[in-house]
Every structure is written in C-alpha cells, then in structure tokens.
Amino acid sequence: MNTTTDSTPEALRATMVDHIKSAGHARTAAVEQALRDVPRHRFVPAAQLAVAYANQAVITKRAADGAALSCASVPTVVAMMLDQLDVQPGNRILEIGAGTGYNAALLATLTGPTGHVTTVDIDPEVTAGARAGLDVTGFADVEVITADGSLGAPDNAPYDRIIVTVGAFDIPPAWREQLAPGGRLVVPLRWRGQTRSVAFVHESDRLRSDSVKLCGFVPMIGQDSELSAHLDDNELVTLYWDADQAIAPEVLHGVLVTPKATMWSGVIVGGAEPFDGVWLRMTGTEPATCRIAADRVAVDSGLCTAAIPTRSPALAEGDSLAYLTFRRVDPDEAGDARAELGAIGHGPAGEPLAQRLCDQIHSWGQDRAAEPVVTVHPAATLDEQVVGGHVIDKRWTRVVVTA
Numbered sequence: 001m002n003t004t005t006d007s008t009p010e011a012l013r014a015t016m017v018d019h020i021k022s023a024g025h026a027r028t029a030a031v032e033q034a035l036r037d038v039p040r041h042r043f044v045p046a047a048q049l050a051v052a053y054a055n056q057a058v059i060t061k062r063a064a065d066g067a068a069l070s071c072a073s074v075p076t077v078v079a080m081m082l083d084q085l086d087v088q089p090g091n092r093i094l095e096i097g098a099g100t101g102y103n104a105a106l107l108a109t110l111t112g113p114t115g116h117v118t119t120v121d122i123d124p125e126v127t128a129g130a131r132a133g134l135d136v137t138g139f140a141d142v143e144v145i146t147a148d149g150s151l152g153a154p155d156n157a158p159y160d161r162i163i164v165t166v167g168a169f170d171i172p173p174a175w176r177e178q179l180a181p182g183g184r185l186v187v188p189l190r191w192r193g194q195t196r197s198v199a200f201v202h203e204s205d206r207l208r209s210d211s212v213k214l215c216g217f218v219p220m221i222g223q224d225s226e227l228s229a230h231l232d233d234n235e236l237v238t239l240y241w242d243a244d245q246a247i248a249p250e251v252l253h254g255v256l257v258t259p260k261a262t263m264w265s266g267v268i269v270g271g272a273e274p275f276d277g278v279w280l281r282m283t284g285t286e287p288a289t290c291r292i293a294a295d296r297v298a299v300d301s302g303l304c305t306a307a308i309p310t311r312s313p314a315l316a317e318g319d320s321l322a323y324l325t326f327r328r329v330d331p332d333e334a335g336d337a338r339a340e341l342g343a344i345g346h347g348p349a350g351e352p353l354a355q356r357l358c359d360q361i362h363s364w365g366q367d368r369a370a371e372p373v374v375t376v377h378p379a380a381t382l383d384e385q386v387v388g389g390h391v392i393d394k395r396w397t398r399v400v401v402t403a
Contacts, residue, residue, distance in 0.1 A: 007050070009041050019075075020076050030110055031082045037109060040102055070121075081215075082106060091111045091160040092118075093118070094120070094161070095162075095164075096121075096152070098130040099121075101134040120144075120145045150175075159178055160184075164188060169394065176378075189374075192283040197211075206377050232257070232303065236295040237293070239316060239321075240293065242394075255319065258347055260345065262325075262342065265362055266362075272336075275307075278341070278361055279312075279313040279324075280372060281372065283390070283392075289313060290316050292312050294306050304323070315356060322357050323344055375400040376399055377397060379393070379398060388400060
C-alpha cells in the first residue's frame with residue numbers, strides 16, 4: 001500500500017520512469033532525465049495524480065460521439081518516440097499536434113536554451129490548454145501556434161527535428177520541405193490498417209526509415225483516407241482498406257457465411273509475445289493486406305474469430321477473404337500459455353488466400369525482430385525511380401515498404 005510520501009508527484013513520476021526503462025525505452029540519459037524532470041501532472045490538471053503517472057493515455061478532449069480528439073499520450077510511447085527522434089542540444093524542433101503541451105516541454109528540455117521548439121495544432125482550445133500548461137511549468141519560450149499542422153510552421157523552418165503526435169495517413173509536402181537535410185522526422189504513419197511510429201532521415205528527395213515501431217494515435221483531422229464496409233447484414237464485422245486498393249465491398253458482403261478454410265502455420269508464440277510483425281511484413285509483400293474488426297457477438301457466434309477481434313490483418317481479393325487467427329496449444333515447460341498462428345479463408349479463393357497468409361507467418365517466424373525499411377517519395381516520382389519493395393500510393397507520397 002502506498003504511503004503519503006509514495007504518492008507524491010515526485011515518487012509517482014520516478015515510478016513511471018522506472019517502468020518506462022524496464023520496457024526498454026528512454027535509452028539515453030538525456031531522455032530519462034527529461035522524463036524525471038518535467039511534471040506530467042501539471043499538464044493534465046483534471047486527472048488524479050495516479051492517473052497522470054500511469055502508463056495510459058489521458059484523454060483531455062472528446063468529440064460528441066465520445067471519440068478522443070486530444071490527449072496526453074501513453075508515457076512508454078512518448079519515450080519511445082523521443083528515442084527515435086534523437087534530439088540534440090541546440091536543435092530547432094517542430095511538433096505537429098500540441099496536445100497538453102507535455103511533449104513540447106520534454107522537447108524543450110532536450111534541446112536546451114540554445115534550441116527552439118514550435119508546436120502546432122489546428123484546435124484553438126487545444127493550443128490554449130498547451131500554452132497554459134507550458135507557461136505554468138516554466139516553458140514560456142516554447143512557441144505555440146494555432147494552424148493546420150499539415151502546413152507545418154514555415155516561419156521557423158528549417159527544422160532539425162520534426163515530430164508528429166497525431167496519427168497521419170500521409171506525409172504532407174511541407175513536412176519534408178521544412179526538414180533540414182539529414183534531419184529526422186518521427187511520425188505515427190498509418191497504412192494498410194495499422195499504425196507505426198516511423199523515424200525517417202531526410203535523404204535528398206526522399207525520406208528513409210531507420211526505426212519502425214508499433215503505436216496508436218488519435219488521427220489527424222482531415223487526413224483520413226481509410227475506407228470501410230460491413231461484411232454482414234447485422235453489421236458485426238467490418239473491413240477497412242486504403243483508398244489505393246481495388247477492394248469491392250459489395251462483392252465481399254456475405255463472404256463470412258460461406259464455407260471456411262482453416263490453416264495452421266506451425267508457428268508458436270508465447271502468451272505475452274507480440275505477433276504484430278506479421279502484419280507489418282504483409283504490408284511490404286501482399287498488396288491485398290487490409291484490416292478486419294469483429295464485434296464480440298461475431299466472435300462468440302463463430303462468424304469471425306480473428307486473432308485480435310478489434311484489429312487483425314486480412315487479405316482481400318475479389319470475392320474472397322482470409323484473416324489471421326490463432327488457437328491455444330499446450331503450455332511450455334514453465335507453464336506459460338502458448339498459441340499457434342493460422343489463417344481462416346472464405347470465398348472461392350479463401351483457401352489459397354489463407355495459405356498465402358500462413359506463408360507470411362512462416363517468413364515472420366524465421367526472423368521475428370526484423371523491421372522492414374519504409375521509404376517515402378513525392379507523389380510525382382516515376383515508377384522506375386521507386387524500387388525495392390511494395391508501393392503504396394497516397395495523396396502526397398509514394399510509400400515503399402521493403403520487407
């Protein structure tokens with residue numbers, strides 16, 4: 001049981017940072033010290049102290065339907081992205097998505113008195129809150145701008161570092177143009193139904209990743225290019241895909257009630273072992289990769305038993321579909337839970353699609369720590385200049401994922 005002393009902001013903050021470190025983040029002394037110094041609770045004054053320092057997002061604004069519009073991100077994710085950004089003293093930094101102002105305060109701590117931090121958000125209520133939090137905690141030098149984040153902040157460019165703290169479906173030209181040569185851009189980029197925090201280095205006319213990590217973020221307003229459709233009459237199962245994919249939802253409607261083909265890969269994962277790398281690899285090798293989500297009723301009835309009901313990878317081609325699933329197998333020698341990954345296919349080509357998905361599982365199983373390289377080119381880049389992987393065409397860019 002916590003004593004009064006153990007429940008002080010300082011003690012809770014120390015516990016938070018210790019947890020971050022144990023999770024493998026805050027790898028540099030500078031990032032660790034910034035997290036220990038900046039009082040997170042002062043940026044979320046409406047939250048209880050224990051909540052402010054828990055490893056969870058603190059929602060600070062919601063839409064009428066309850067969807068999160070702004071928040072203080074999960075501390076482990078904050079630290080992970082700061083590791084990816086690699087801020088150096090004296091850096092000029094642009095943050096897209098002001099949030100509570102907490103992340104900007106961390107950035108200002110890292111860049112020091114010789115650097116400069118600009119944070120931008122389209123919502124004046126959010127920027128007002130960030131400004132208030134920064135002022136009360138001694139970070140008055142951070143510049144807070146109310147504007148469309150997709151346009152960056154040209155008056156303070158070029159930037160050595162740009163960090164985006166809202167989910168982005170694409171990389172607007174302004175971010176690349178305002179990033180100095182050799183500079184770093186860290187962005188939660190969404191493609192094929194999943195979001196990854198990607199650390200890019202600005203190389204000439206392209207951005208090239210050197211770190212790709214799983215994450216989740218509130219989406220950027222006005223950037224949603226994901227399409228969706230229900231697969232059943234009761235609207236229990238939904239398929240999500242990108243605008244550049246030739247998926248016809250009317251053809252797939254009802255596919256889940258057709259006979260299913262179930263295949264098992266022989267690839268075993270521990271009970272707490274992540275297998276999201278299967279999905280990431282699929283995005284670089286399978287153009288048909290998309291996302292499926294099933295309501296609890298659909299799972300309980302057996303209509304759709306995806307590995308993670310709310311978000312699992314799938315392959316959709318023509319009138320057929322396959323998705324990732326798993327089954328429990330015997331515990332290991334220590335008694336820990338284990339599962340075998342597999343695929344369930346529906347439709348005329350459901351079986352070969354399930355086999356293709358199992359092939360992806362096999363490939364991932366041979367090197368579970370491998371990270372594909374993500375390269376981003378301007379949308380006008382010619383086909384012959386875009387080589388080395390699967391190309392995903394977006395509004396402003398051509399994204400190449402090389403598994």
